[in-house]
Amino acid sequence: MTNPARASDCILRTEGLSKEFLGFHAVKNVSLNIRRHSIHALIGPNGAGKTTCFNLLTTFIPASAGRIYYNEHDITKSDPASVAIGGMVRSFQISAVFGQMSVLDNVRVALQRKAGGTFAFWRSARVLERYTGRARELLAAVNLEPYANFSAADLSYGRKRALELATTLALEPELILLDEPIAGLGHEDIGPVTRLIAQVAKDRTVLMVEHNMKVVAELCDRITVLQAGEVLAEGSYEEVSNDARVRAAYVGGAHA
């Protein structure tokens, strides 16, 4: 299923990625090929190792075996901050915003990282004004402009998700990793967030974990199904959803 010949098309590639927790193999020999400018989904039953994969890819935890190549650079031994600096940014399953800061500052903190000068303790915070314009643009893109001066903690769940996306985008990542972006959202929010993801995915690559098959079907170009830490199947939504093994392991009978 993997095709090393076209490796250069891939922004992110793993070879035999494995993770063992005290004798328990959470991820076994997973080889992923994430094509540039695609939306790629990672699905699978609970405990299949999806989140662990994310943690491995972003080097939040070290791999037990295998290699990770990001733009053909080996980042297996890197650290999370460097990975982010390199252009691969993740979001968290539980919404992650800086609650005590204003919505605008949330985005500016990200812009600031990109621009540097973050150790400048002798300079006035006013130098950050120069990021305000760009920050507002980003907020506008996710319909958060009106809330720019709100404390992030006061936002509703859906808006926090949107803010998180805006913050992530501020770093202009090449590759965005989203862990269950839809989970916990009310029905009325699912549509907008789905559209938002589709929108930000332009010119970038997205790798996401999601249980909501409707959303996966709508968004994703390619799907990898994990089961018990191993790749069970890979392909387009049609291919995967018609795979008998996948249906047995994940989708279940009622969902045709």
Add this chain to the structure above:
Amino acid sequence: MPEQNVPCLEVRGLTGFYGETQALHGIDFVVQPGEAVCLLGRNGAGKTTTLRAVVGLLAKRRGHIAIDGRPTQGMAPEDIARLGVAYCPEERGIFASLDVEENLLLPPVLMPGGMTIDEIYMLFPNLKLRRKSPGTRLSGGEQQMLAIARILRTGAKLLLLDEPTEGLAPVIIEEIGEAIGILRQRGFTILMVEQNFRFASGVGDRFYVIEEGRVAEHFDRQTLASDHARIEALLGV
């Protein structure tokens, strides 16, 4: 509905506060013994808060709550629990310092009639596999299973489940639906908060829609079939 016997849970004019802000503005509903009742509603409507008020975790609550006819105003959570109520919280509340099995065995058995460990493992084989793993090392979905499994042992007759299917794979959701069916056969009463309407409509007898801390709508399974359009509009499904 047979109204003469005492309801398993009765809530009248329930108001509740987080500090200064009011989250519940007078909620009324009843749950009869053996029923499965669903609370629906948008994010932030007050569903979780309602459950927390019932189990006594919401300190600032006013109004009437009675379990099997016994008012619980002013009672501590542990005393309410002893009336036969068990709660599975939204954020799961798995204990990191206990392994899976310890988590499972933690809640004391309140009354006879709960499931046995073997039955539980049959229902959730993942848990058996990860039996000795620290509770919070489980995947998100596994933790959800554990949280539900944990209260099935206690024999509590009234189960409060807050979004039991969040983050679960479709197959597992199906299994949970079956489990709820089994529980009802055994005479358990279930009050559940659900965002997954498809799932809820499969298992619930009656539905309350909560909006801004009030009950905005109430319907039952019959209506669900007959008045589909209205409900779709209501919930934006």
Add this chain to the structure above:
Amino acid sequence: MTATPSFSERHWAALLVAGALALVLAPFVAYPVFLMKLMCFALLAASLNLMVGYVGLLSFGHAMFFGSAGYATAHAVKVWGFDPALGVLFGAAVAAAIGATTGALAIRRAGIAFSMITLACAQLVYFIALRSPFTGGEDGIQNVPRGKLLGLLSLQDNLTLYYVVMVTVVAAFWLIWRVVHSPFGQVLTAIRDNEPRAISLGYRVNRYKLLAFTLSAALAGLAGGMKSIVFQIATLTDVSWVTSGEALLMGIVGGLQTMFGPVVGAMVVVTMANELSGFAEAVLIVQGAVFVVVVMLFRRGIVGEINAFLARRTRLGNTPPEVSSTPPRAPRAGPAASATAREGTP
């Protein structure tokens, strides 16, 4: 920034002018040595506050910076014949070096563990001070000459020294204010708020924390160095955990996460100790009681409570609710944290 109280610029200007005037006139009203002591402790408390209030890490070992800088300055000035200014800077540099070393160990842990590690490091420094020959053990380094500032201005006179100390302390406070309101300060806030998220944005958080810790140590050292010049003695008291505790008490009484809390706290605590001097046990009892009362009744501290009060008033007056002088929120093991724990900190 969260710590800026919301009342208007004009109020602030008036307050600053009044404060400046008070500082200039104070030595004519009060005993200058007492005032200098007060300022040194205010700076110590403020440096600690930088860690506790703005980085969210409670150091229980700030005395190690304060005290070792005291020794370094005393030694440099007395034995090597350094100029007092140079001596104090040397003290601050030594403190910064100790800060960088201990910080590298301590910042790897958060919350209570961080506090315990700093406490233990401080205790190690204490024992070194107790045993090593150059500190004079129990005797301390005594008879430290006050000398001449830059070889010109004799500091023998209390009043002269007072103004020198005052200018230094004001400058140091300005620096703290600047740090908090700088791009760097912004990053610190973000890290305190949500560390995993800050990492995922590409911040190497430990470096920021370490820099903050080192800065804080240097400032504590500055205070300690000056104190040894003022009192002409460097002793074990200044490296002992009691001093760390007092610095913390000042911060808490005045209000963490506020700029002037440490000043007010130092005023209260130092005055109290002064009034009760001669009754060591009474000092203990009163300090203990103050801790208990503040913790139980007004956790925001004096300045924090005032800010909150002003904020409430302005909010009624329809200005946007920009203020929060909430007590610091360090990482906790609450339900929310345990839910995120697996995601955030594998």
Add this chain to the structure above:
Amino acid sequence: MPDTLFGFPLAAIAGQVLVGMINGSLYSLMSLGLAIIFGLLRVVNFAHGAQYMLGAFVAWGLLEYLGLNYWWALVLAPLLVGLSGVALERTLLRRLYHVDHVYALLLTFGFALILEGVFRYKFGATGQPYPNPIAGGLDTPMAFFPWYRLWVIAASMGMCILTWFVIERTKLGSYLRAATENPNLVRTFGVRVPRMLMLTYGLGVALAGFSGVMAAPIYQVNPLMGSQLIIVVFAVVVIGGMGSIMGAIVAGFGLGVIEGITKLVYPDGAGMVVFVVMLIVLAVRPQGLFGSLR
């Protein structure tokens, strides 16, 4: 049998190991109490030293005013000190569980200052002597080992094992551990959590009181005895791993012995060796020997 080892007289080594074990006993008992309280309540009980001192004073008071001997004190003093802990928990500490843990630390710190101050006010900083309840000793050719000190070692070990068993191997222990993490949730299971936390604090404090009684005949009964010990014990707790019961016990005895040996090899370093060990351990294992990086 050679009478020196690495150039040090064997008698001296044996003596220092014994002394180390005695100190280690107290370190273990004290850090055990701290570990229980920290592990379960997430409270760094800064008053632990003061409560240890209280234990010693209660023992002394029982003897002085009521004529009750050591063995009575060994039972009564921990009980009384534990009750005082319960009172503190009920009236003040309990209200701080919902705010940052730092405040509980500060509260107990303040409480410790008050206790120490009051006792200094009442009794001065001069110690009160407490008679040795078991006279005599084991006379070996190497050194003379007083019975009482040997008893302290044995009794502490017994107490440590008992406590460890209760917390790690019983149902009560798992309630306690769960209640630490999410007390409210455990309450909804029908477990009386507030009462449990209160008793836990009482138990931890009683251990401090017990250590105090143990220490009384060895050291003087002195208002300062607690604050002198507590900081070292904190280091022991950090080395063992905060909140780890096994860690507290192992690190306590281990460090006692290491300290004893250091007194012989490099006396000037004896006061610091605990802290040096701590730094080394932290550099290698930030969470401490038995701690988890939770």
Add this chain to the structure above:
Amino acid sequence: QISDDMVRIGLMGDLSGPYSGNGGPGSVLAAKMAIEDFGGKVNGKPVELLTLDDQNKPDVGLNAARKWLETDKVDAIVGGSASSIALGVQTLMKEKQKPYLIAGTVTSDLTGKACSPMAFQFLVDTYSLPKAGVQTLIDKGIKTFFFVTVDYAFGTALQTEATRFIEQAGGKVVGSVKHPLGTTDFSSYLLQAQASGAKAIVILNAGLDLSNSLKQAAEFHITKGGQSVSVFGMTINSVAAMGLETAQGLNITVPFYWDRDEASRAWSKRFMERNNGVVPTYIMAGVYSAVTHYLKSVQAAGTDAGPAVVAKMKATPVNDFMSKDVKIREDGQVMRPVYPVEVKTPAQSKGKYDFYTIGTAIPAEKIFRPLSEGGCDFVKK
């Protein structure tokens, strides 16, 4: 003339710590008694007593002394606890030209290397204490010594002087170990001393430290191998603290013992009545002596100006219940005789504080360091 119409005496001591039994509150009482006995007034001007707990911390003592002199107009400071503090205060008093009446702190540097024209040593020092002690031990045929020493100015000075005496007498110091002030557990130090095999284990500390170390020495049977435990200086409160059972047989020298003669018994009786029946130490007696002599000199000089009073004090012999016609040497040493005493066995003791068998007085010239050896800079050679 009396400055600001008031004579203010500051009494500094360890009022609550390990040395509080030696001086502490008892010294305060002694100073009060001295002022009362003097009539509460000098030349019609009231005498005021200020007290301070220096907590044995140099910074506390020094800061307070500075404040006393700079803002509270204190005319003289009396007392002392730890030598480390005294050395600092000494410098300050020299700078401010105010009399410093030392009674309670004993490093011999105060009249030697660090001497000051404004200072007086009213009692013994770290030269005189071991001088007799070493001789006693050497006379018993003891040749090897091991020190357990408190680690600060006092202990260091005591050990240096003792070592010199021992070496002069042909003895040998085989080792020593230092402990911090306020140690509670001495067992490891003692075991080390025991393992050294030295014939005499000498404890060079004071106050609480001293009673603790001696008690633990007994507990560990340190002397079972034929070694002996000795001390060179000790105040009577330590004997009370450790009990005669432990202290019996120790030989020390003291400048005062309550039961020595009629005058000392009479004064001590008055003192004990006001001190809960607790016996005065020689330090407390010394404070009384110092305050009395100071007030007399102020009266005679007609002023409280430092240099004038100091001149008067040095010119006048000290006369009180402790001592008769005792001169003050140029370097400030009060040349009083000292008494060798041996601690009684419990059987010998007949009353509550019947602790010592007292020997014949050693004249001051025999026991204090000769002026020429002190190295005091302002003393004319």
